[in-house]
Amino acid sequence: MRVPLADVEIARARLLPLAPGGFEEADADDEVELRLYTDSAGEARVREVFGSVSSALVESGWEDRWRAFHRPVRAGGLWIGPPWETPPPDELAIVVDPGQAFGTGAHPTTQACIELLAAHERGSVLDAGCGSGVVAIAAARLGFGPVAGVDSDPVAVAAARANVALNGVGIEMLLADVLRDALPAADLLVANVDLPVVEALLARLPAVKAITSGYLAYEAPRVPGWELRAHLELDGWAADSLALS
Ligand SMILES: C[S@@+](CC[C@H](N)C(=O)[O-])C[C@H]1O[C@@H](n2cnc3c(N)ncnc32)[C@H](O)[C@@H]1O
Numbered sequence: 001m002r003v004p005l006a007d008v009e010i011a012r013a014r015l016l017p018l019a020p021g022g023f024e025e026a027d028a029d030d031e032v033e034l035r036l037y038t039d040s041a042g043e044a045r046v047r048e049v050f051g052s053v054s055s056a057l058v059e060s061g062w063e064d065r066w067r068a069f070h071r072p073v074r075a076g077g078l079w080i081g082p083p084w085e086t087p088p089p090d091e092l093a094i095v096v097d098p099g100q101a102f103g104t105g106a107h108p109t110t111q112a113c114i115e116l117l118a119a120h121e122r123g124s125v126l127d128a129g130c131g132s133g134v135v136a137i138a139a140a141r142l143g144f145g146p147v148a149g150v151d152s153d154p155v156a157v158a159a160a161r162a163n164v165a166l167n168g169v170g171i172e173m174l175l176a177d178v179l180r181d182a183l184p185a186a187d188l189l190v191a192n193v194d195l196p197v198v199e200a201l202l203a204r205l206p207a208v209k210a211i212t213s214g215y216l217a218y219e220a221p222r223v224p225g226w227e228l229r230a231h232l233e234l235d236g237w238a239a240d241s242l243a244l245s
Pocket residue numbers: 101102103104105107109110113127128129130131132133134135150151152153156176177178179192193197214
């Protein structure tokens with residue numbers, strides 16, 4: 001739907017409950033176009049609230065179109081690629097098929113976490129917000145252990161478990177909310193989530209050391225007791241290595 005610039009705040013507020021997974025915005029002259037991907041029931045709910053909206057069918061196969069862009073990357077001395085690519089025989093490698101979960105390994109926040117992880121003292125790891133499991137699996141391959149992963153999205157936990165099997169590593173992947181549920185004990189927390197979740201999680205003191213990301217280069221978690229030990233920026237994103245003082 002298109003709304004005048006002056007009304008966009010109100011339109012966003014009305015649309016958000018109908019699109020908890022998010023929506024797109026694009027400038028269109030002196031208006032803003034709000035775009036939502038949904039099914040016919042979702043479309044009916046939007047029409048009920050907004051009246052006139054235009055809609056178009058999305059081509060089938062959109063769920064898997066990302067696969068064409070899933071290319072191997074290197075981070076922390078590891079080759080990280082999709083299962084349909086062949087890892088170089090002389091390199092430490094992991095394969096990841098994120099399915100509908102976050103985490104091909106290509107995102108700067110994921111790469112920065114793995115870089116900081118590779119330089120970190122070895123020990124047990126909790127990957128909070130594990131998505132596809134890419135960071136937890138990288139940790140296991142880099143010699144950390146035991147490693148556990150947690151995500152509140154069942155789709156992510158299923159993908160992470162499948163990736164654990166694909167890589168032949170022993171990692172427990174659990175369905176849990178990192179802000180509310182009991183968490184496995186670990187020396188090192190890795191949390192590539194968003195800044196409010198990172199800060200709330202650090203305040204729970206789930207470990208004595210942490211690698212955090214998921215926020216922009218000009219942002220940083222500020223939580224009493226945690227001191228900065230290392231900082232990395234990649235493509236405008238930040239990752240930090242922290243320790244309890
Ligand atoms: C940006 S992805 C990171 C995935 C992967 N660790 C990586 O670095 O590529 C963040 C993940 O955190 C999960 N998440 C967000 N809030 C959470 C919460 N409160 N409890 C558990 N998982 C959460 C999301 O479902 C998502 O899979």
